[in-house]
Amino acid sequence: GAVVSQHPSRVICKSGTSVKIECRSLDFQATTMFWYRQFPKKSLMLMATSNEGSKATYEQGVEKDKFLINHASLTLSTLTVTSAHPEDSSFYICSPQPGYTFGSGTRLTVV
Amino acid sequence: AQKITQTQPGMFVQEKEAVTLDCTYDTSDPSYGLFWYKQPSSGEMIFLIYQGSYDQQNATEGRYSLNFQKARKSANLVISASQLGDSAMYFCAMREVYSGAGSYQLTFGKGTKLSVIP
Numbered sequence: 001g002a003v004v005s006q007h008p009s010r011v012i013c014k015s016g017t018s019v020k021i022e023c024r025s026l027d028f029q030a031t032t033m034f035w036y037r038q039f040p041k042k043s044l045m046l047m048a049t050s051n052e053g054s055k056a057t058y059e060q061g062v063e064k065d066k067f068l069i070n071h072a073s074l075t076l077s078t079l080t081v082t083s084a085h086p087e088d089s090s091f092y093i094c095s096p097q098p099g100y101t102f103g104s105g106t107r108l109t110v111v
Numbered sequence: 112a113q114k115i116t117q118t119q120p121g122m123f124v125q126e127k128e129a130v131t132l133d134c135t136y137d138t139s140d141p142s143y144g145l146f147w148y149k150q151p152s153s154g155e156m157i158f159l160i161y162q163g164s165y166d167q168q169n170a171t172e173g174r175y176s177l178n179f180q181k182a183r184k185s186a187n188l189v190i191s192a193s194q195l196g197d198s199a200m201y202f203c204a205m206r207e208v209y210s211g212a213g214s215y216q217l218t219f220g221k222g223t224k225l226s227v228i229p
Contacts, residue, residue: 044219107154
């Protein structure tokens with residue numbers, strides 16, 4: 001399967017700051033990237049789908065202005081959590097292929 | 112209504128024994144796919160096995176097999192000869208056509224925590 005590199009694996013930030021999470025597809029061109037969020041002891045929930053060169057599609061209830069997604073190239077998609085708050089603390093994980101490959105995830109803690 | 116239902120929050124199995132993790136799904140699409148994943152405490156999602164809705168035979172991958180009963184809309188995961196390293200969360204997921212993005216979307220169940228006892 002495809003190889004995806006996600007960074008950082010763990011980040012702690014202060015309330016009000018922004019955090020950028022990167023997902024790079026290393027051995028193929030990812031035209032689409034799925035971004036998921038997983039709260040502790042919960043399941044993965046799709047947040048948004050990014051498409052290279054176009055605007056991301058957000059799931060209902062996900063704030064577009066808070067979770068900025070950029071998919072400027074076929075190998076890189078980024079998720080920026082803006083003005084982070086403690087309730088944004090979660091595990092964020094990307095997937096370029098619907099089902100087979102996931103990034104290693106980013107554990108975000110907002111203090 | 113939930114699309115994916117995993118009714119077992121937690122399961123225990125003796126090492127070297129087989130265990131079945133339950134998953135039922137709900138969809139009106141004729142074409143869909145069913146996945147099982149393992150998520151250890153590190154958080155990474157590890158793909159285990161896939162079953163397509165049109166596949167005639169049950170999928171198998173090493174010690175993993177999928178008991179696919181289409182009429183009952185169930186896709187149970189069977190792990191044979193359990194090992195201590197199998198202790199993890201297991202998620203069932205369904206892939207359907209996602210018309211909103213012109214692509215596919217995965218819907219996950221709530222997961223089952225499997226503990227393998229020595």
